[in-house]
Amino acid sequence: MIVNFKQILLLLLAMPLFAFADNGWNDALYKQIEQNVKEPTFVDKTYDITKYGASPKATAATNQKAINKAIAECSKRGGGKVVVPAGTYNTGAILLKSHVNLEVQKDAKLLFVFDKQLYPVVKTRWEGMDCMNLSPCIYAYQQKDIAITGEGTIDGGGSNETWWKWCGKERFGWTPSLEESQKIGRPLLFKYSEAGLDIEKRNMKDKGMRPQLINLYECENIAIKNVTLLNSPFWVIHPLLSKNILVKGVKIWNEGPNGDGCDPESCHDVIIEDCTFHTGDDCIAIKSGRNKDGLKWNIPSENIIIRNCKMEDGHGGVVIGSEISGGVKNVFAENCEMDSPNLDRVLRIKTNTCRGGVTENIYVRNITVGQCREAVMRINLAYEPNEQAERGHIPTVRNVYMSNVTCKKSQYGVLVNGLDDADEIYDIHVDNCKFDGVEKQAVKRTGKSHNLYFSNLVVNGSTVLLDPPYKHYSQWMAHSEMTRTPNSYLLDFAKKPRWSYTVGTELEPILDTYRAYNDQALLQYCKDYPDKMISADGNMTGYKYDEFNLDNCRTGHFLINLYDLYKQPGILKGMKTLFKQLEKQPRTKEGVFWHKAIYANQVWLDGIFMGLPFYVKAAPEFKGYKKAKKYWDDAVDQIVKTDKRTYDPATGLWKHAWDETHKQFWADPATGRSQHTWARAMGWYTMAMIEVLDALPSNYARRSEVIDVFRKAMAAVVKHQDKATGLWYDVLDVNSPRNYLEASASSMFTYCLLKGYRLGYLDESFRDAGVKGYNGIIRNFIKVNPDKTISLTHCCEVSGLGPGYNPPYVPENKVNKRRDGSFDYYMSEPVRDNDGKGVGPFIWASLEMEQQGLPVVSK
Numbered sequence: 095m096i097v098n099f100k101q102i103l104l105l106l107l108a109m110p111l112f113a114f115a116d117n118g119w120n121d122a123l124y125k126q127i128e129q130n131v132k133e134p135t136f137v138d139k140t141y142d143i144t145k146y147g148a149s150p151k152a153t154a155a156t157n158q159k160a161i162n163k164a165i166a167e168c169s170k171r172g173g174g175k176v177v178v179p180a181g182t183y184n185t186g187a188i189l190l191k192s193h194v195n196l197e198v199q200k201d202a203k204l205l206f207v208f209d210k211q212l213y214p215v216v217k218t219r220w221e222g223m224d225c226m227n228l229s230p231c232i233y234a235y236q237q238k239d240i241a242i243t244g245e246g247t248i249d250g251g252g253s254n255e256t257w258w259k260w261c262g263k264e265r266f267g268w269t270p271s272l273e274e275s276q277k278i279g280r281p282l283l284f285k286y287s288e289a290g291l292d293i294e295k296r297n298m299k300d301k302g303m304r305p306q307l308i309n310l311y312e313c314e315n316i317a318i319k320n321v322t323l324l325n326s327p328f329w330v331i332h333p334l335l336s337k338n339i340l341v342k343g344v345k346i347w348n349e350g351p352n353g354d355g356c357d358p359e360s361c362h363d364v365i366i367e368d369c370t371f372h373t374g375d376d377c378i379a380i381k382s383g384r385n386k387d388g389l390k391w392n393i394p395s396e397n398i399i400i401r402n403c404k405m406e407d408g409h410g411g412v413v414i415g416s417e418i419s420g421g422v423k424n425v426f427a428e429n430c431e432m433d434s435p436n437l438d439r440v441l442r443i444k445t446n447t448c449r450g451g452v453t454e455n456i457y458v459r460n461i462t463v464g465q466c467r468e469a470v471m472r473i474n475l476a477y478e479p480n481e482q483a484e485r486g487h488i489p490t491v492r493n494v495y496m497s498n499v500t501c502k503k504s505q506y507g508v509l510v511n512g513l514d515d516a517d518e519i520y521d522i523h524v525d526n527c528k529f530d531g532v533e534k535q536a537v538k539r540t541g542k543s544h545n546l547y548f549s550n551l552v553v554n555g556s557t558v559l560l561d562p563p564y565k566h567y568s569q570w571m572a573h574s575e576m577t578r579t580p581n582s583y584l585l586d587f588a589k590k591p592r593w594s595y596t597v598g599t600e601l602e603p604i605l606d607t608y609r610a611y612n613d614q615a616l617l618q619y620c621k622d623y624p625d626k627m628i629s630a631d632g633n634m635t636g637y638k639y640d641e642f643n644l645d646n647c648r649t650g651h652f653l654i655n656l657y658d659l660y661k662q663p664g665i666l667k668g669m670k671t672l673f674k675q676l677e678k679q680p681r682t683k684e685g686v687f688w689h690k691a692i693y694a695n696q697v698w699l700d701g702i703f704m705g706l707p708f709y710v711k712a713a714p715e716f717k718g719y720k721k722a723k724k725y726w727d728d729a730v731d732q733i734v735k736t737d738k739r740t741y742d743p744a745t746g747l748w749k750h751a752w753d754e755t756h757k758q759f760w761a762d763p764a765t766g767r768s769q770h771t772w773a774r775a776m777g778w779y780t781m782a783m784i785e786v787l788d789a790l791p792s793n794y795a796r797r798s799e800v801i802d803v804f805r806k807a808m809a810a811v812v813k814h815q816d817k818a819t820g821l822w823y824d825v826l827d828v829n830s831p832r833n834y835l836e837a838s839a840s841s842m843f844t845y846c847l848l849k850g851y852r853l854g855y856l857d858e859s860f861r862d863a864g865v866k867g868y869n870g871i872i873r874n875f876i877k878v879n880p881d882k883t884i885s886l887t888h889c890c891e892v893s894g895l896g897p898g899y900n901p902p903y904v905p906e907n908k909v910n911k912r913r914d915g916s917f918d919y920y921m922s923e924p925v926r927d928n929d930g931k932g933v934g935p936f937i938w939a940s941l942e943m944e945q946q947g948l949p950v951v952s953k
Contacts, residue, residue, distance in 0.1 A: 118457060118495035118497060118523055118525065119426075119457050119459060119495065119497070120424075120455070120457065123397075123424060123455075124399065124426050124457075126397075127363060127365070127397045127398075127399050127424070127426070128365070128399070130338065130363040130397065131338055131339070131340055131363050131364070131365045131399075132315070132338060133241075133317050133340050134195075134238075134239040134240065134241055134315040134316070134317055135239075136173050136174055136175060136193065136194075136195045136239070136241070137172050137173045137174045137193070138174065139168070139171070139172075139173070139174030139175065140174060140175050140177055141164045141165075141167065141168045141174060141175065141176045141177065142164075142177045142179060143157075143160055143161050143164045143176060143177065143178055143179075143183070144160075144179060145164070146160040146161070146163045146164040146167075147159070147160035147163075148160035148161055148164075148178075148183055149181075149183075150181035150182050150183060152183075152184075153184065154184035154185050154186050154206075154207040154209060154212055155186065155212060157183045157184055157185040158185045158186040158187065158188065158212055161176070161178075161183075161185060161188055161204075162188060162189050164176045165188070165189065165190060165191050165194050165196065166189075166191060168191075168193070168194050169191035169192050169193055169194050172193060173192070173193025173194055173195075173239065174193070174194070174195070175194075175195045175197050176194055176195070176196050176197065177197050177199060178196070178197065178198045178199060178202045178204060178244070178246060179199055179202055180199060180200065180201035180202050180246075181201070181202060181203070182202075182203040182205055183202070183203065183204055183205065184205050184206075184207050185204055185205065185206060185207070185212075186206065186207065186209060186211075186212020186213060187206075187212060187213045187214065187228075187229035187230065187231060187232075187233060187305075188204075188231065188232045188233070189229075189233055189234070190232055190233065190234040190237060190240050190242070190310070191234065191237055191240070192237040192238050192239055192240060193238075193239045193240075194239075194240055194241070195240075195241040195242075195243055195317075196232070196240075196241065196242045196243070197243050197244040198242070198243075198244040198245075198246030198247065198248060198321055199244050199245065199246050200244070200245040200246055201246065202244070202246035202247070203246060203247040203248070203249055204246075204247070204248045204249065205249045205251055206231040206248075206249065206250050206251045206307075206327075207251055208251055208255075208256035208257060210228060210299075210300075213228040213229045213231075213305060214228075214229050215227065215228060215229070215297060215299050216228075216229045216230075216233055216235065217235065217293060217294075217311065218230065218233075218305075218306070218309055218311060218334070219311075219332075219334055219359065219383070219387075220283060220298065220303050220328075221280075221283075221352075221384060221417060222359065222381055222382075222383045222384025222385070222387065222388055222417025222419070223283050223284070223286075223287040223383075223384050223385070223387050224287070224293045224296065224387045225283055225286070225293065225296040225297075225298050225303070226293065226294060226296055226297045226298060226299070227298040227299070227303050227305065228298075228299060228303070228304075228305045229305060230305045230306040230307065230308060230309035230332070231248070231250050231305060231306070231307045231308065231326075231327070232248070232307065232308045232309070233308075233309050233310075233311070234309075234310045234311065234313050235311045235312060235313075236311070236312045236313065237310075237313045238313060238314045238315050239314075239315045240310065240313060240315070240316055240317075241316070241317040241318070241319070242308065242317075242318045242319075242321060243317065243318070243319045243320055243321065244320060244321055245320055245321070245322075246321060246322070247321070247322040247323075247324060248307065248308075248321055248322070248323050248324070249323075249324040249325050250307040250323075250324065250325045250326040250327050250330075250348075251325060251327070252304075252325040252326055252327045252348070252350045252353075253267075253325065253350075254266050254267030255267060256327075257304045257305075257327030257328070257350070258304075258327070258350045258351055259272060259275070260272075260274055260275045260276055260302040260303070260304050260327075261275070261276055261304070261350075261351035261352065262275040262276050262277040262302075263351060266350065266351050272302075274300060274301065274302035275302035276301075276302050276303055276304070277302070278301050278302055279298050279301030279302045279303040280303070282298075282301060283296065283298060283301075283303070284482065284483065287384070287385060287386055287387050287483075288385070288386055288483055288484060290386060290390075304327040304328040304352075305327050305328060306326065306327070306328050306329045306330070306331075306332045307323060307326035307327065307328070307329070307330045307331070307332075307348075308323075308330065308331045308332060309332045309333075309334060310332075310333045310334065310336050310339075311334045311335060311336070312334070312335045312336060313333070313336040314336060314337045314338050315338045316333060316336060316338065316339045316340065317339075317340045317341075317342070318331060318340070318341045318342070318344055319340070319341075319342045319343050319344065320342070320343040320344065321344055321345075322344075322345040322346075322347070323344060323345070323346045323347070323348070324346075324347050324348065325347075325348060325350065326348045326350060326353055327350070328350075328352055328353070329352065329353070329354045329357050330346050330348050330353065330354060330355050330356065330373070331344070331346075331355065331356040331357065332357050332358075332359065333357075333358045333359065333361045333364070334359045334360065334361070335359070335360045335361065335391075335393060336358075336361050337361060337362050337363050338363045339358065339361060339363065339364040339365070340364075340365050340367075341356055341364075341365070341366045341367070341369060342365070342366075342367050342368055342369070343367075343368045343369065344356075344369045344370075345369070345370045346369065346370065346371050346372065346373060346377075347372045347373075348372070348373050348374055349372070349373070349374040349407075350374050351374060351375070352374070352375050353373045353374035353375045354373060354375045354376045354377075354378075354379045355369075355371040355373045355376070355377045355378055355379075355408065356369070356371075356377075356378050356379075357376075357378070357379045357380070357381055358380055358381070358395055358398060359380075359381040359382060359383065359395065359417070360381070360382045360383060360388075360391065360393040360394065360395055360420050361395050361398075362394075362395065362396045362397045362398075363397045364395075364397070364398040364399070365398075365399045365400075365401075366378060366398070366399070366400045366401075366403065367399070367400070367401045367402050367403065368401075368402045368403065369403045369404075370403070370404045370406060371403065371404070371405045371406065371407070371408055372406040372407045372408070373407060373408040373409075374408070375408065375409050375410075376408055376409050376410040376413040376442075377403075377405040377408040377410065377411055377412070377413075377432075378400060378403075378410075378411070378412050378413065379410065379413040379414070379415070380395045380398060380412075380413070380414045380415075380418070380422050380425060381395065381415070381417040381418055381422075382394050382395045382417065382418045382419060382420030382421055382422055382451065383417060383418075383419045383420045384416075384417040384419060384448075384449065385419055385448045385449060385483045385484065385487075386419075386483075386484065387419070388417060388418070388419025388420045388449065388451070389419045389420070389450055389451075389487065391420055392419075392420050392421075393420045394420045394421035394422055394423055394451075394452075395418075395420070395421075395422045395423075395425075396421075396422065396423045396424045396425075397424045398424065398425045398426065399426045399427075400412055400425070400426065400427040400428075400430065401426075401427070401428050401429050401430070402429050402430065403430045403431075404430065404431045404432075405430065405431070405432040405433075405434070405437065406433070406434060407434040407436050407437065408434065408436065408437055409436065409437070409438045409439075410437070410438055410439045410440075410442040411430065411432045411437060411439065411440045411441065411442075411461070411463075411466075412425075412427045412430075412440070412441050412442070412458065413439070413441075413442045413443075413444070414442070414443045414444070414453055414456065415442070415443055415444035415445045415449075415453075415477065416444040416445055416446070416449065416477050416478065417449070418445055418449055418451045418453060418489075419449045419450050419451045419487070420451055421451040421452045421453060421454075422451070422453045422454075422456075423452070423453070423454045423455045424455045425455070425456045425457065426457045426458075427441070427457070427458045427459075427461070428457075428458070428459045428460045428461070429460045429461075430460075430461050430462075431461075431462050431463075432461065432462070432463045432464070432466065433463060433464025433465060434464075434465070434466075435465060435467060436467065437463075437465070437466045437467060438466060438467045438468045438469075439466060439468055439469050439470070439471070439472045440458075440461060440463050440466055440469075440470045440471065440499065440501065441456070441458050441470070441471045441472070441494075441496060442471075442472045442473075442474070443456070443472070443473045443474065443491050443494070444472075444474045444477040445474070445475055445477055445489040445491075446475065446476060446477045446478055446479065446481060446489065447475075447485045447486060447487055447488060447489065447513070448478075448481050448483040448484060448485060448487060449487060449489055450487030450488060450489055451487075451489055451490075452489070452490045452491075452492070453489070453490065453491045453492075454490070454491070454492045454493045455493045456493070456494045456495065457495045458494075458495065458496045458497070458499065459495075459496070459497045459498050459499070460497075460498045460499075461498075461499040461500075462499075462500055463499065463500060463501035463502065463504075464501075464502055464503070465501070465502055465503035465504065465531070466501060466503070466504045467504070467505065468504065468505050468506060468509065469504060469505065469506040469507065469508065469509035470496075470499060470501045470504055470506075470507055470508065470527070470529055471494075471496055471507070471508045471509070471524065472506075472508075472509040472510075472511075473491050473494070473509075473510050473511065473512075473519055473522065473543075474509075474511040475489055475491065475511060475512055475513050475518065475519060475541065476511050476512075476513065476540075476541065488513070488516045488518055489518060490518040490519075491518065491519045491520075491522075492518075492519070492520050492521045492522075493521045494521070494522045494523065495523045495525070496523065496524045496525070496527060497523075497524075497525040497526050497527065498525075498526050498527065499527045499528075499529075500527070500528045500529070500530075501528075501529045501530070501531075502530050502531050503530070503531035503532075503533075504529060504531065504532055504533070505532070505533050505534045506532065506534055506535050506536070506537075506538050507527075507529040507532050507535070507536045507537055507551070507553045507558065508524060508536070508537045508538070508548075508551075509537075509538050510522070510537075510538070510539045510540070510541075510543050510546070511539075511540050511541055512539070512540065512541030512542040512543040513541050513542060514541050514542065515542075516542065517542035517543065517544055518542075519541075519542070519543035519544075520543060520544045520545040520546075521545045521547075522543070522545070522546045522547070523547045523548075523549075524546075524547070524548050524549075524551045525547075525548075525549040525550060525551070526549065526550045526551075527550075527551050527552070528552045528553075529551075529552070529553045529554070530553075530554060530555070531554070532553050532554050535951070535952055536551075536553035536554070536556070536558045536952070536953060537553075537558055537560070537952065538952065546560055547560075548560055550880065554877075555877055555887075556876065556877040556878045556879075556953065557877075557878040557879055557880050557882075558878065558953070559878055559882060562878075562882075563882050566611070566940065566944050567872075567876075567884070567936075567937075567940040567943075567944075567950070568603075568607045568610065568611075568937050568940035568941045568944060569607055569611055569613060569616075570883075570884055571884055571886070571933060571936060571937050571940065572603075572604045572607045572613075572616055572619075572937060573615070573616075573883075574879075574883035574884050574885070575600065575604070575928070575933060576615070576616075576619055577881070577883050578883065578928065581622065581626070582597070582601060582619050582620065582622045582623045582626075583597070583622065583623050583626040583627055585597045585600055585601070585930055586600070586929075586930045591626055591627060591635050591636070592635070592636040593627065593634050593635060593636035593637040593646060593649065594636075594645075594649070595645040595646065595647075595648035595649060595704055596929075596930040596931055596934075597623065597649065597930065598648045598649030598650075598651065598652040598653075599648060599652075599930060599931060599934040599935075600930035600931075600933050600934040600937075601619075601620050601623055601649075601652050601656075601934075602651060602652040602655060602934065603934045603935070603937035603938045603941065604616050604619060604620055604934075604937065605617070605620045605652065605655055605656060605659075606655075606937070606938065606941055607937060607941060608620065610941055610944070610945070617659065617660075620652075620656055620660075621656070621660050621662075624653065624656065624660075624662055624664065624665050624668070625662065628662070628664035628665060628667075628668045629664055630663055630664050631664065631667060632663075632664050632666070632667025632668045632670070632671060633664075633668075634668050634671070637668075637671075639671065639674075639675055640691070641690060641691055641692075642675065642678075642679055642680055642688065642690060642691040643690045643691070644679070644687055644688075644689055644690065644700075644701040644704040644705040645690070645700075645701075645704050646672070646675070646704075647672045647675060647676055647704055647705050647708055647709075648703070648704040648705075648708065649672075650668075650669050650672040650673070650708040650712065651707050651708040651711065651785070653665050653668065653669050653672075654669055654708065654711055654712055654715070657669070669712060669715075669716075670716060672708065672712075673708070673709070673712050673713075673716050676705055676708070676709050679705070680694065682695060682697060682754045683754065684735050684739075684754075685728070685731060685732065685735070686732045686735050686736060686739075687701055687705050687706075687732065688701075689701040689751070691903050692897045692900070692903045692904050692908075693895075693896065693897060693900075694900050694903050695753060695754040695755050695900075696751055696752070696753050696754070696758065696895075697735075697736055697739060697740065697751060697752045697754070698750065698751040698775065698895070699736070699740060699748060699750060699751065699775040699776060699778050699779040700774075700775055700778045702732065702733065702736055702778065702779055702782040702783075703778035703779065703781055703782035703785075704778075706729045706732060706733070706782055706785075706786055707782055707785035707786055707788075707789060709725060709728075709729055710725065710726055710729045710786050710789040710790060711785075711788075711789035713725035713726065723794075726790055726794060726796070727796065729786055730786075730796045730799055730800055733782070733783060733786065733799075733800055733803060734799055734803065736752075736779070737803045737806075739752040739766070739767070740752050740767060742767060742771070742827075745771065745827045746810050746813065747771040747776070747810055747814070747826055747827050748771060748775070748776055748779060748807065748810075749767040749768045749769070749770065749771055750768045750770065750771065750772045750775040750893075750895065750915060751767070751768045751775075751895050751915075752765075752766050752767050752768070753766045753768075754766060758895070758896060758898045758900075759896070759898045759911060759914060760895045760896060760898065760913070760914045760915040768895055768915040769914075769915045769916055769917075770825050770826075770827055770828060770915060770916070770917060770920065771825065771826040771827045772824070772825060772826075772893055772920060773822050773823060773824055773825065773826050773836055773839030773840075773843075774824075774836070774838050774839045774842065774890060774893070774931065775893075776807065776810075776811065776826065776839070776843075777838065777839045777841075777842025777843055777846075777935070778842070779807065780804065780807050780808060780811065780842065780843065780846040781842055781845065781846060781935070783800050783803060783804040783807070784804065784846055784849055784850060784853075784855075786800055787800055787801065787804070787853070787855070801855050804846075804850065804855060805855060805856065808843075808846060808847060808850060808856060808860060811843045811846070811847070812847070812859075812860060812863045814826045815843075815863055815866070815867065816835065816870075819835060819870040819873070819874055820863075820866035820867045820868075820869060820870030821835040821836075821840045821867060821870045821871065821874060821875075822835065822836065822839050822840045822843055822867075823835055823836065824836040824839070824890055824920060824921075825917055825920050825921075828917045830917065832917075832921050833917075833921070834888065834925070835874065835888065836888060836889070836890050836925075837871065837875040837886050837887060837888045837889045837929075837932045837936070838889050838890060838929060838931045838932030838935065839890075840867060840870065840871055840875070841871060841886070841932050841935035841936040841938075841939050842935040843864075843867060844864050844867035844868045844871065844935075844939040845864075845935050845938040845939040845942060846864075847860045847861065847863050847864030847867065848861060848864035848865075848868070848939060848942035848943065848946065848948070849938075849942050851864065852942065852945070852946060861946075861948075864939075864942070865943070865948050865949065867939075868939055868940075868943055868948075868950070869949075869950065869951040871886075871936065871939070872950060872951055872953055873951060873953075874888070875887050875888050876953060877927070878953060885927045885928050886927065886928055886929075886932050886933050886936050887927045888925055888927075889925065889926055889927065889928070889929035889931065889932040889933075890920075890923055890924075890925055890929070891923060891924045891925065891926050891929055892923060892924075893913075893919075893920055893923050894913050895913050895914075895915050896909070896910055896911075896913055897909065897910060898910075898911075
């Protein structure tokens with residue numbers, strides 16, 4: 095055997111790359127950043143500010159002078175620790191110098207006062223634009239080995255009476271009479287930046303531009319540890335064009351305007367860990383300059399780790415932007431907790447065509463979120479669309495990885511806003527994430543983006559697929575059922591073959607889906623049922639003629655449609671037996687079919703669907719066209735009489751059933767009606783009418799009688815549609831928190847509304863109600879499973895009445911008093927996924943949406 099060592103070497107060299115590509119997280123780079131960030135060390139010397147004249151009783155100017163003198167002397171002598179002991183010290187701007195650790199000890203507070211004279215003009219950036227402005231409260235320029243530590247507090251003195259009113263918003267104290275505010279300064283600085291004015295000429299003093307709490311400009315080897323930072327005038331921690339930065343154990347509370355917690359700008363090698371953020375804006379916002387200034391410097395923020403932080407409040411948890419003209423790359427965020435109704439997004443990347451820049455290699459994992467107001471992940475390339483600045487700088491966002499993130503409440507899961515004329519969002523990965531309580535859409539995309547990859551992203555219990563295996567929900571659901579139950583004769587959770595109305599109710603819309611899309615697999619699935627269940631001589635497995643069970647006739651409607659395509663001899667003979675049963679079916683004195691022999695003298699809404707559509711459609715086949723009119727008249731009579739007996743004028747709804755004798759334990763002794771309106775029973779009734787109309791000739795004189803009852807029923811259906819979701823409750827005439835939105839009835843009503851409009855029985859308002867119902871089903875009931883099948887959830891398994899004592903059909907030992915038609919009874923029946931009595935009508939409703947080209951929401 096010849097071994098190609100060069101090929102083996104290349105393969106081995108490639109293996110780490112493959113491992114990286116599979117899991118996203120770049121462990122090697124992460125470890126390199128950890129090694130690069132080294133906490134500065136200091137000479138073991140202490141300089142107590144009180145020894146230089148600082149005192150809790152002194153003026154701010156006196157304390158400012160004393161603190162700066164202590165810092166300057168400490169730095170000049172080789173460094174050490176400048177100590178702020180217990181007590182509150184009013185002060186102005188502090189200038190931090192190399193080799194100095196400013197330690198604010200426990201029970202000590204530096205309180206920065208609102209006095210412009212104590213804040214000299216220095217070189218800085220304001221919202222990513224270079225300028226000369228009032229000194230930040232603590233400022234350093236081109237220093238190294240610096241730290242701010244201790245268990246004390248640094249208070250920026252921000253309030254509506256001081257710095258915050260300069261923001262220009264009334265809720266923070268601004269009034270039109272105020273002569274200084276960023277309403278004046280910000281537009282002016284924009285003008286300076288766009289014009290390329292020298293930085294030294296951009297003096298923003300007296301223009302209302304609030305200073306940062308901490309701004310470390312072109313510094314290296316920085317540590318900010320354990321302090322509590324309060325009430326910043328503007329951004330709280332703002333490292334700028336700096337490197338080797340550690341922010342650890344810091345507690346930030348700042349509810350002021352633009353009160354970002356920690357904003358590294360054009361910095362590299364940064365670790366932010368074990369911090370708590372309660373901010374009036376973004377908790378952490380990574381930046382790299384704005385527009386022309388950022389593009390001129392073109393220095394990215396890179397190699398940043400954020401871990402073990404708690405975001406109690408703030409607009410964004412981890413934000414990149416919007417001032418990112420220099421780009422951002424290699425950001426890692428992990429093991430953080432976020433939870434606030436004011437937290438808009440967990441990961442947010444925001445930019446626009448004024449900015450440009452490339453944002454890439456962003457890694458987020460193991461984040462636990464209680465709630466956020468908008469989206470767990472948002473990437474927005476159209477931020478501030480009306481910004482007045484030079485356009486044409488196309489931003490790029492790529493290689494973003496989010497994994498193991500959970501969120502309990504949000505409007506969206508993933509929200510991506512690309513540009514319309516440039517496709518610059520790509521290679522976005524969301525893996526093993528679970529977002530519950532998503533109120534609008536799992537994924538919303540506008541503009542252009544490509545190469546979005548979701549793996550095991552579960553939103554509201556449903557797996558999110560960007561590329562579903564089927565274009566149409568009708569096909570997708572049909573094939574999902576085939577995957578779950580490869581043998582059609584075992585549908586409806588059967589353990590052995592059985593004759594079942596549910597199977598017929600489900601196979602018929604699957605057959606209609608075959609007709610719509612010529613999907614041969616669906617046709618074969620439908621053929622398998624009679625091949626297994628009906629012998630050549632027409633005997634049907636599990637069917638018993640003498641039960642006079644209308645349910646057993648429902649499958650005949652499926653068979654008569656299948657027979658047009660599949661002339662299996664047993665099908666025809668079986669249908670003749672079913673039709674014979676209907677001809678001999680026991681009836682009430684008024685001539686309406688009993689539901690079953692065991693339900694003697696009872697008319698159920700269910701039974702109208704089980705028997706009459708097949709009865710009407712089969713009559714011309716087995717009796718000839720001339721004789722069929724007798725059967726059509728009979729069917730119309732039964733629909734009209736059922737309407738009369740089950741309709742309740744008090745509620746405007748139809749009760750589940752009517753007992754001719756008024757003696758059944760579930761029946762009202764005065765009316766014979768059952769207690770409540772079970773939604774699925776009304777669904778059966780409305781579907782029965784629309785199917786009967788399908789079978790009746792267009793010139794048949796009594797069609798209008800059926801249409802009138804159908805319209806009356808559908809008007810009641812729309813009246814009881816839930817306004818918020820577009821769905822329907824299991825029991826329509828009971829308002830109770832125990833009631834629940836139910837999928838099978840919602841699918842039936844939706845189907846009837848849509849088809850009724852298409853066939854001209856209903857006006858556009860009913861179609862609109864149907865569209866609302868369908869999209870409510872998609873949002874609330876359709877779940878995408880990990881195997882790429884879909885499920886219809888929240889289906890009532892079954893509900894019925896009795897049977898009560900009714901010899902000879904029901905002896906005493908067969909009475910079922912539990913099924914008494916009470917609300918408690920209906921609520922006691924089990925709810926399950928993928929009940930065929932819901933799946934079939936959902937497929938029909940889907941076909942209507944598809945045929946009419948109606949709008950479907952994204953899942």
